[in-house]
Amino acid sequence: MSDEGTGRRGARGLAVDLGVLAVGVFSWLFIAGERLNAQMPSPPWLFDLDMITGLLALPLLWFRRRWPTQTAVALVVVSTYAETVAFPLLVMLFSVVVRRPLRTAVWVYAGSLAAAGVYLVVRPDELGVAGGIGFALSLHAAVAGWGLFVRYRRQLEARAAQAEQDERERARQRARDELARELHDMLGHRLSLLSLHAGGMEYRPDAPAAELTRAAGVVREQSQLAMRDLREIIAILRAPIGELPQPTMADLRALVEEARPGMRIELAGQVEGDVPERSGRTAYRIVQEALTNARKHAENAPVQITVDGRPDEGLTVTVVNGPGNDTGPGSGHGLIGLEERAALAGGRLEYGPASDGGWRVHAWLPWTA
Structure with a gap:
């Protein structure tokens, strides 16, 4: 990949990271505002702990590509009492589905749902336990479905890229095979003629001078033609075979x-x-x-x-x-x-x-x- 392509991908990745972080900050502010305008959790110190935990969770968004499982597990643990980590947790769950084996994703999702149940016990919601679990299931299913879609789309793109690479390799192999055939056909014919007449001169040194002269002429002519064929083979290496004159x-x-x-x-x-x-x-x-x-x-x-x-x-x-x-x-x-x-x-x-x-x-x- 060229430096230019790498630069474009790096700039795009940075823009996405900044966008995710901005949404995380907005989510933290929104939840904090809602809690300030509504009933505060009891005991009061739980609100402060929730806010601090949410702020500490935001930097973890930068590690969603490198360590999605570890950061997701950490957020699952704190989600048992902190609601401000909801957005970072969903982002990590999405990253686990996209980047890690599905078995790992299943275990992380199961842990997240269990943590949601604990949260509803520690901090009861107006939806109740049943309503809260239903909402958590729906949200997790939506994130998992989106993650699976992105995962399989990337797999299809990777397979398409691999298939294209394999086809290029097959094309190179076909070109090498064609070159090998050209080498065999062009030089084999010349060299067999050289061998025939040189052998006749070797095994019949007492042949008439005219016959020896004619054989030597054939050897000289075929040597020159073999050199010409070699030049054509070198041209094949520099240009497509179809562009060269063919018999x-x-x-x-x-x-x-x-x-x-x-x-x-x-x-x-x-x-x-x-x-x-x-x-x-x-x-x-x-x-x-x-x-x-x-x-x-x-x-x-x-x-x-x-x-x-x-x-x-x-x-x-x-x-x-x-x-x-x-x-x-x-x-x-x-x-x-x-x-x-x-x-x-x-x-x-x-x-x-x-x-x-x-x-x-x-x-x-x-x-x-």
Whole structure:
């Protein structure tokens, strides 16, 4: 909370405290005046004790937030003989209901009602014991009802604030998850290409010079592209992801051509019409991850990519690779991320072993996403 907000709340609290104290002083003067104009209590010294007790009770109003229970109990005790503490006592009873457990409030209220009964015996009222108890019950019920209303309203406000805080945290978590997926998809693809061609240069040092030169060129190109992707990731950290350029369906063929050196890839299928942006981006990421996994877990295996789509049927993406050499362990996070991507786009994704021992990834995406 800002200093300005704290200052406003402090000024408001001070104004409320001064207002409560002013009402307390007025209540003390009013009761004193009524007693001077009416029958004085007997013995006469009880009037003086009542006035002094009422004056001493007024400063306790400043402690109603910090020590409401303790001050309420003290006022309950003196209310057995002093009527000038009526207003401070009601304020403390209200504070106990608002700020303390309800069980505590019940005990304090019960003590206050018992003290009211003692007061009616010590200082009989024109209403009589029954009338006085009825009036005390009504007054206590009104204060308790108001206190419960304020208490539950504050609880609702606190829950709403907590729900808002939780939603902000979920939004931050979604942003972190999205960033993690972007890191995995963008850099995983580049680094797998680097690993493939660098591995070929390492294990085939006797390859023709032209082939080694071409592999070195791919390594250099993919290193530069990886650096570009890193700069984009840094931009993601500084700006919302939605403000950055994202791949579309039109970029799919370029992705396949980029991965073709060192892989046997066949792209087939027919897409009619313009693919919606979200579905096209999801399809691109699915193919990208499938190619990364094929390079890592099925080196030298053929890869068949089939993309079909039309407005009335949706978009289907199928990537199947044959069995090959597994060149590295997998965490499985990429496929889990693809499932999340497909679900967020309103589609579904399936993956698993193919009949020939390879691997198959199949996704359906809605045309309206």
